[in-house]
Amino acid sequence: MDAVELGLLDYFQKVCSSIGKYETGISNIILLSNSYKYQCHYDVYKRKILFNEDSFNWMIQVKWDDYAVPNSCQSAQSEWIYTRPISHKGEHKYFLAIVYPEKNNKKILQILELLAKQLSYQLVTQPNLKSLFLQSKYQQQITNTIEEGYLTVDQKGMITFINQTGTSILGLDENELVGQPLVEMLPNFNPSPLVTLQTKENWVNREVSFHLPKGKIHLIFSVTPLFENGLPVGIVITFREMKIIMKKLESLVSITPIFQFEDIIYKSRSMQDLVKTAKVAAKTESNILIEGESGTGKELIAQAIHNQSQRKGKPFVVIDCSSIPRDLVESELFGYVDGAFTGARKGGRLGKFEVANGGTVFLDEIGEMPLEIQVKLLRVLQTRTITRVGGHDPTPCNVRIIAATNRNLEEEVEYENFRLDLYYRLNVLQLTIPPIREREGDIPLLAKTLVEVAANRSNRHSPTISLETMEILENYSWPGNIRELENVIERAILIAHDVMEPEHLPNYLLTALVNSDKRKPAQSINLNNANSIREKEKELIRNTLDHVYWNKSLAARKLGISRSNLYEKIAKYNIEQVNR
Numbered sequence: 001m002d003a004v005e006l007g008l009l010d011y012f013q014k015v016c017s018s019i020g021k022y023e024t025g026i027s028n029i030i031l032l033s034n035s036y037k038y039q040c041h042y043d044v045y046k047r048k049i050l051f052n053e054d055s056f057n058w059m060i061q062v063k064w065d066d067y068a069v070p071n072s073c074q075s076a077q078s079e080w081i082y083t084r085p086i087s088h089k090g091e092h093k094y095f096l097a098i099v100y101p102e103k104n105n106k107k108i109l110q111i112l113e114l115l116a117k118q119l120s121y122q123l124v125t126q127p128n129l130k131s132l133f134l135q136s137k138y139q140q141q142i143t144n145t146i147e148e149g150y151l152t153v154d155q156k157g158m159i160t161f162i163n164q165t166g167t168s169i170l171g172l173d174e175n176e177l178v179g180q181p182l183v184e185m186l187p188n189f190n191p192s193p194l195v196t197l198q199t200k201e202n203w204v205n206r207e208v209s210f211h212l213p214k215g216k217i218h219l220i221f222s223v224t225p226l227f228e229n230g231l232p233v234g235i236v237i238t239f240r241e242m243k244i245i246m247k248k249l250e251s252l253v254s255i256t257p258i259f260q261f262e263d264i265i266y267k268s269r270s271m272q273d274l275v276k277t278a279k280v281a282a283k284t285e286s287n288i289l290i291e292g293e294s295g296t297g298k299e300l301i302a303q304a305i306h307n308q309s310q311r312k313g314k315p316f317v318v319i320d321c322s323s324i325p326r327d328l329v330e331s332e333l334f335g336y337v338d339g340a341f342t343g344a345r346k347g348g349r350l351g352k353f354e355v356a357n358g359g360t361v362f363l364d365e366i367g368e369m370p371l372e373i374q375v376k377l378l379r380v381l382q383t384r385t386i387t388r389v390g391g392h393d394p395t396p397c398n399v400r401i402i403a404a405t406n407r408n409l410e411e412e413v414e415y416e417n418f419r420l421d422l423y424y425r426l427n428v429l430q431l432t433i434p435p436i437r438e439r440e441g442d443i444p445l446l447a448k449t450l451v452e453v454a455a456n457r458s459n460r461h462s463p464t465i466s467l468e469t470m471e472i473l474e475n476y477s478w479p480g481n482i483r484e485l486e487n488v489i490e491r492a493i494l495i496a497h498d499v500m501e502p503e504h505l506p507n508y509l510l511t512a513l514v515n516s517d518k519r520k521p522a523q524s525i526n527l528n529n530a531n532s533i534r535e536k537e538k539e540l541i542r543n544t545l546d547h548v549y550w551n552k553s554l555a556a557r558k559l560g561i562s563r564s565n566l567y568e569k570i571a572k573y574n575i576e577q578v579n580r
């Protein structure tokens with residue numbers, strides 16, 4: 001085991017640099033291990049000095065004439081090497097050597113003696129703490145490659161080691177820290193991590209802030225106490241910068257909002273008005289409520305707003321209020337402190353609002369939010385702070401809320417399922433996205449564009465859409481809106497060649513066409529031949545009418561369509577009653 005492993009070299013270097021600070025005029029103090037004693041390179045000129053056993057009795061004279069050193073570099077004809085042993089259990093383990101031009105300089109002798117004593121003492125008291133973590137140089141190198149700051153403190157509270165990541169996080173030099181009391185260098189730990197030597201417990205993911213020369217830093221740290229033969233020897237503190245953790249969490253929790261206003265496909269007047277208002281909303285900081293049926297593009301609009309707002313580039317965190325178990329909503333949103341509840345993770349947890357700080361929170365399905373959480377959300381919006389579950393200290397939180405719902409929130413307020421005060425807070429700007437069946441001219445445009453997108457994605461030639469197919473698409477009510485249209489097209493693309501025909505569409509669309517004033521499929525007809533769709537419909541209507549002896553009300557009921565719709569179809573297909 002050498003001086004590095006024993007931690008002696010660090011200590012030695014530290015002491016030497018402090019000697020340098022007091023300007024004793026001494027330089028070139030060398031720490032020699034026992035194995036080096038017969039040969040040593042010792043100064044800037046790489047002069048090699050041969051030692052023998054006697055060399056360790058205080059002092060030897062070196063005549064520079066014997067060495068190939070240019071005259072200009074020599075301050076004296078000869079110099080003296082003072083040496084002093086560093087002993088451990090009566091054995092000379094190391095030697096200190098100082099090169100000095102004068103013989104018997106008392107000050108030098110005193111310093112050397114003192115230093116050797118201090119180092120010998122260090123050998124006895126330093127319980128090889130370092131060797132516990134750094135059993136080899138490889139391990140030391142590993143500690144320098146890990147992403148966490150890594151600091152060891154002996155049982156007396158003195159810092160004994162810090163890795164490179166640690167020094168760069170703290171913005172302090174290894175020499176400034178090692179050998180110094182932890183409480184002086186990093187005073188904000190409260191309680192001191194050394195407490196763990198008594199409690200014998202690990203601390204996980206605690207938070208602390210320091211004002212250091214680098215500025216204010218916010219750390220997440222963990223502490224592991226170390227024992228050797230049951231006796232406390234020190235602690236290891238691992239730490240990371242909060243802002244780095246936040247960045248990582250952001251990438252896990254937030255999504256990259258990819259949509260811009262240019263990606264929204266529309267033509268209809270109603271969508272033109274909506275996008276215009278959304279663009280105005282993007283310039284403001286107000287909360288926004290987006291209402292619309294499922295799949296109408298609420299999240300798409302929310303992303304486009306975020307990307308055109310001042311918060312672009314900041315987190316965009318999506319919280320689906322309907323998918324979080326009721327009793328976890330609060331901690332998911334606002335986080336919790338250590339020990340907040342049974343089963344809570346040690347060290348607490350950040351909430352999504354904290355992660356979204358500076359950015360946008362997209363609260364999807366806000367209508368599903370439990371009433372008790374609505375109160376807490378209201379408080380966040382009013383105070384612009386969040387308080388973790390089980391915590392008392394509010395933390396500033398700057399987020400913009402874009403809430404979305406496919407319910408009629410005003411009605412939910414009337415039914416007392418949603419708080420009126422929260423509704424007002426969220427509804428500063430309201431956008432209502434119309435369903436696609438109400439967007440005049442949008443379906444053909446959407447269908448054509450989505451066919452191209454889907455064909456491109458699956459590396460296929462993009463088919464054209466036949467008139468008949470387009471008619472079916474336009475007449476369907478699309479309860480699942482654009483998401484449903486996307487799915488239908490995605491599937492059709494796989495089976496269509498040059499032209500997308502009705503046979504490439506799912507049967508339920510064709511059936512629904514027959515029942516076009518009802519939004520759910522009624523009697524299913526299996527239409528495989530595209531050209532026969534009208535014929536099949538005509539046949540179905542005629543058969544039904546014949547079956548009920550042309551009682552049109554009854555036929556309409558059986559077909560699941562309205563009487564007026566039946567009259568329209570009879571006229572359209574020119575169906576006549578055949579006298580039997």
Ligand SMILES: Nc1ncnc2c1ncn2[C@@H]1O[C@H](COP(=O)(O)OP(=O)(O)OP(=O)(O)O)[C@@H](O)[C@H]1O
Nearest residue numbers: 263264265293294295296297298299300406482483
């Ligand atoms: N106008 C549009 N142009 C192009 N794509 C659209 C348009 N509107 C919606 N989409 C696409 O439709 C799909 C559904 O949109 P989105 O998830 O935004 O709907 P939503 O209203 O938030 O749905 P839900 O209420 O079910 O959460 C997405 O793939 C989206 O890209």
